[in-house]
Amino acid sequence: MTDSGEIDPQTAEEKVTDAQTAALSLSNLSTARRNEALTAIADTIERNVDRILEANAADVADAEKQVDAGEYTQAFVDRLTLSTSKIESIAEMVRSVAEQDDPLGETLTARELDDDLNLYKVTVPIGVIGTVFESRPDALVQISALSLKSGNAVILKGGSEAERSNRVLYNCILEATPEVPSGWAQLIEAREDVQTLLEMDDAVDLIMPRGSSSFVQYVQDNTSIPVLGHTEGVCHVYVDSEADLEMATAVAYDAKVQYPAVCNAVETLLVHESVAPSFLSQMMKQYRDAGVEIRGDERTQSIVDTESNISEEIIAATEADWTTEYGDRIVSIAVVDSLTDAIDHINMYGSKHTESILTQDDNRAEQFMRAVDAASVFHNASTRFADGFRFGLGAEVGISTGKIHARGPVGLDGLTTYKYHLEGDGQQVATYAGSDAKPFDHAEFDETWPVRNDDG
Amino acid sequence: MTDSGEIDPQTAEEKVTDAQTAALSLSNLSTARRNEALTAIADTIERNVDRILEANAADVADAEKQVDAGEYTQAFVDRLTLSTSKIESIAEMVRSVAEQDDPLGETLTARELDDDLNLYKVTVPIGVIGTVFESRPDALVQISALSLKSGNAVILKGGSEAERSNRVLYNCILEATPEVPSGWAQLIEAREDVQTLLEMDDAVDLIMPRGSSSFVQYVQDNTSIPVLGHTEGVCHVYVDSEADLEMATAVAYDAKVQYPAVCNAVETLLVHESVAPSFLSQMMKQYRDAGVEIRGDERTQSIVDTESNISEEIIAATEADWTTEYGDRIVSIAVVDSLTDAIDHINMYGSKHTESILTQDDNRAEQFMRAVDAASVFHNASTRFADGFRFGLGAEVGISTGKIHARGPVGLDGLTTYKYHLEGDGQQVATYAGSDAKPFDHAEFDETWPVRNDDG
Known part of the structure; x- marks a missing residue:
């Protein structure tokens, strides 16, 4: 693997654009390929325990100084600290994500509009998800795993206190996923890169901030991208x-x-x-x-x-x-x-x-x-x-106190949306309009898309 | 009914706050009561055809002058113009909304977490929906009907070109719904009231703009409330x-x-x-x-x-x-x-x-x-x-080109969200945590909330 201290020197804007490109092909990666990639991530993390612990120890040592200086609480440092068993449980979490049902390609409804005109509502990934999180390095792995499972490209912005831990974990993830469209997971580190992310509303489909209420509120006030987060738990x-x-x-x-x-x-x-x-x-x-x-x-x-x-x-x-x-x-x-x-x-x-x-x-x-x-x-x-x-x-990507899209604890379902697939035989709307309009059937039936005919 | 030219003189802020209060009790109005109210709206509109046509004629006459002045197109005026048959079809549309399946109270999933600890995911209204629309006065009735059916309070902002038509239709709706929690539908008219609406992110749960792409973009850029709209159809x-x-x-x-x-x-x-x-x-x-x-x-x-x-x-x-x-x-x-x-x-x-x-x-x-x-x-x-x-x-409330919450044509489902109902027997999380944690069952089963026991 590359040196744990290196990440790609692209600008945040280039990274987001690459994620957008990756998202288009990622959405069509088969269930098996996504699950194999998840298993490879778990294996790679386990193989690199020593390197992860080394990077984390450096983060923790710096953070301890901030406790002495009154900047961080001990609880904050505890959440930052990894151990061999913690890393094993991170790998285990990734494997459990691999084992979950595929949230993609599910036919939610099938409806006959007319003879040979059938509408299927099918689950698909959202696209590009921007995430900003703090402290726990396991958040980076959890968010990446859930994004990959649900076919989404992801932009990861962790806290500076976990920078070295996050870099190693991120490089493990990249090393494990050469078969996944390149660019699917992007690590950004600078504070000003968050601003770039919030401004790229053409490229980013959803922002998921995890952090203080005031930070989530800041994100909501500074982007026109939909935000899934929770502001308070009273x-x-x-x-x-x-x-x-x-x-x-x-x-x-x-x-x-x-x-x-x-x-x-x-x-x-x-x-x-x-x-x-x-x-x-x-x-x-x-x-x-x-x-x-x-x-x-x-x-x-x-x-x-x-x-x-x-x-x-x-x-x-x-x-x-x-x-x-x-x-x-x-x-x-x-x-x-x-x-x-x-x-x-x-x-x-x-x-x-x-x-x-x-x-x-x-x-x-x-x-x-x-x-x-x-x-x-x-x-x-x-x-x-x-x-x-x-x-x-x-696993959950967070808890939403908003009411739109996903509410309460958000799992893989919250990382999907749907697409309408209409299979016709050359139908024109003119046939169903005007004074002699043909009526629609609108009958629901049990069938999943894509429909495979025996004669191919 | 009140004079068609009068609407409530409250400020926009008071109206939104009243809608917020109404939403809390509206969400618990029974299916039958909501459908009766919809039928009453259809009847009241039919009874007031003359009054509606009179108000509409005044709007249309003013709009025609703007066509001559090059401000409006004839197609715009055509969309504004009502007729007896158009009003009948509006009433028919409201009845068809009454006939649709209730989108509320549906148990989407039921899952046993442990013995006597059952989780139900149940559809509920979103709360307060702010809408801004143009030209067609039937939009006001359609949006109100869909909101009522789905248990949401609604803020209605129509175009100034349809002001008189909208006032009469709005007053018909209020007159027909004395049994619905007062304040559930609010008409706002001033341009600056839209700004008030966009700023009230504590009170408004969703904004649905219908209009030009640039207007929808303006709304997205000027509110932290989630927006459901479509910006372009290329x-x-x-x-x-x-x-x-x-x-x-x-x-x-x-x-x-x-x-x-x-x-x-x-x-x-x-x-x-x-x-x-x-x-x-x-x-x-x-x-x-x-x-x-x-x-x-x-x-x-x-x-x-x-x-x-x-x-x-x-x-x-x-x-x-x-x-x-x-x-x-x-x-x-x-x-x-x-x-x-x-x-x-x-x-x-x-x-x-x-x-x-x-x-x-x-x-x-x-x-x-x-x-x-x-x-x-x-x-x-x-x-x-x-x-x-x-x-x-x-009926549809609009077409969404966003990917979050609802995508493509949006019907009643898009006006609902869900709530998790957990029925327990005094369970504490401590039982399921730590080294001797009790495992969860997480078995899905068929049951709808509320569960009624025979012994009451």
């Missing part, structure tokens, strides 16, 4: 009057404590007033033991004050707390009068990510799930389940 | 070496002449060199008789020159011709050496709208259909079939 757990309080406590604990830094962790608990005294006294103890800071509205404060077995002083929640993604061991709590009030609170302050109701009453659960406007609405389950792997989508 | 017909030339001539004639002003009319013919002399001599005569102006590349010019039976002088096509949507009785023609050259020409100059190959060779057709990057790819059929009604989608 998720709620609502403990209903009909909740099983033991279950509610366990779920609210998991939703906050199991991994507080992620977007599907809960930020605000809403508690029905009828169960608030009893629920809060249980919940507070558990959160306190886990070191979770509580910010409560006035009713929460007063309930906790009057529950003699709780010694906490509850910090007063302000308006800002209801829209804050803490990403940390902090939770805000509000007591509500009714199911409707809980729904209204969520629709006003939530970020349309993931919302959960705890109740033993199925009708109340259904009302909540219908009325709350969010990508994922849960009944008696932790918000932390909102994840592509847990949802059974295989 | 469609091609490729006459292959294996084409049935009689069929090819008939299809190329229909694709250009049957309705040249629309986006799915052909703009460029590509002709394989082996059939060019024979095809062009037939085609030229037919186009000449229909008054179609021909712009040919050098090879087309020389072939036509040497074909003694053609008296035409062919205008030389310039580079600009290959990317021009004439929308008129003008066609450009290029002779190509091969199927691959035709594909390359289309992928370089086309607008990803609709492309058709004429050939009797199924393998060559398949190669073309796979390799051409367009929303609709046709084999032996006129490009003019690219249309929601002809495709059997029912």
Whole structure:
């Protein structure tokens, strides 16, 4: 392979244009060829463990200095750090992508418009996908693997903190895929190259930013290319009057404590007033033991004050707390009068990510799930389940809080679009227009494109 | 009903905010209630034919003056003009929308993640849809009907030339829908209100502009809200070496002449060199008789020159011709050496709208259909079939040349998104994480949400 420190010296614009050219032939690479290429990527990564670890160690060493300087958190450096077992699991992830069903060439509908005039709606790749991500070097491999599986060309922009790790991984990917149309995966590194990418709306079909809310917002404000990303995860757990309080406590604990830094962790608990005294006294103890800071509205404060077995002083929640993604061991709590009030609170302050109701009453659960406007609405389950792997989508390219194209955890399906294939026999629209227009049949039937006749 | 000349004096911002509130309850209006409201709209429009015609006559009279002044074309005024039969067909269109299958509440997939932990992907409305359209007053009714059927609130901005017609139709719609959450349909009229709409990215989920390419481009460049629209229809017909030339001539004639002003009319013919002399001599005569102006590349010019039976002088096509949507009785023609050259020409100059190959060779057709990057790819059929009604989608809200969310003719499906519903039994993610993680089942099954247990 080429020296791990080298990448192609083309400009970002040339790279994007090459990706655009590659996308046209990539879309027609057979399932077998795409899967073979994925397997080769996994093998090449495993063969180059030492080289990857060496490059990563240099990135990590530099990042550690930034922790001392107060620039990075230790958690950030942890996400950056690779190990032999982590690299093995990256290779394993690539193999699992190879094993997934082909998302391409699926006939979604087949419809006879008239005799010998048949319309097929068939899944195809989107084209060129621009991605910007941070920290974890495994993101580069995951995004590349999902793009290849779904027949898309991809522009990869990783964080500067992972530059050496990303270069080695990128070169492993290129080395493993000589059979894939050259140019299908492009690494860009400079900050100003992101601007170039965002401006190339003729060449790039979709931008997927993964990073801070403000960065995603910046991308949305600075491109006319469609953006798939999530801006915030202000998720709620609502403990209903009909909740099983033991279950509610366990779920609210998991939703906050199991991994507080992620977007599907809960930020605000809403508690029905009828169960608030009893629920809060249980919940507070558990959160306190886990070191979770509580910010409560006035009713929460007063309930906790009057529950003699709780010694906490509850910090007063302000308006800002209801829209804050803490990403940390902090939770805000509000007591509500009714199911409707809980729904209204969520629709006003939530970020349309993931919302959960705890109740033993199925009708109340259904009302909540219908009325709350969010990508994922849960009944008696932790918000932390909102994840592509847990949802059974295989690997995920991200979670979307937008409502267009793909919503919630996005898997391979979100990287495809469709194309209409019409098979005719010389039909003209004039036949179906005017006063003696021939009517259409519009009958759906079971057939997949391409249709193969026995006589060839 | 209120006086047809009055509309609500709220600001555009208030209207959009009200639509946002309405959208939350609109999404839960039952199928029957939405269909009843659609039927009431059709009835109310029919009851108010005289009032609609009166308002329309005033719009048309003003527009006629602009024709004399050279501002509008007669075709523009024709599109603006309503008649009793046109109004009846508008009412009929609304009834046909009522009759279509409900696009909402459909369970797209059901997957067991684990015992008593079931995930349902269910179709839901998008939310608030902003639309900007021109000329035809029937567009206002069509867009409103499709939005209501799909549970979306809608902001309607029509052209000033149809202001009086649009006001009456809008008031008919409001009068007919007192049972629909108030605020679901909002009419805005001022040019500056469009800017307000484009800026309200927290409240508006999708913008659908219908109009000139430059207007759609303007919208894309001036909002961070997702845009569904089409910028150009530069469609091609490729006459292959294996084409049935009689069929090819008939299809190329229909694709250009049957309705040249629309986006799915052909703009460029590509002709394989082996059939060019024979095809062009037939085609030229037919186009000449229909008054179609021909712009040919050098090879087309020389072939036509040497074909003694053609008296035409062919205008030389310039580079600009290959990317021009004439929308008129003008066609450009290029002779190509091969199927691959035709594909390359289309992928370089086309607008990803609709492309058709004429050939009797199924393998060559398949190669073309796979390799051409367009929303609709046709084999032996006129490009003019690219249309929601002809495709059997029912009414269409527009044709998308983008690749994200909805592509080609967009029907009710394009106005929906989905929501993940997870039904659990108190599950925590901690159970499925770490070294002794419980594995997921991820088994798909047939069931629709909401699941009703017999015991309530």
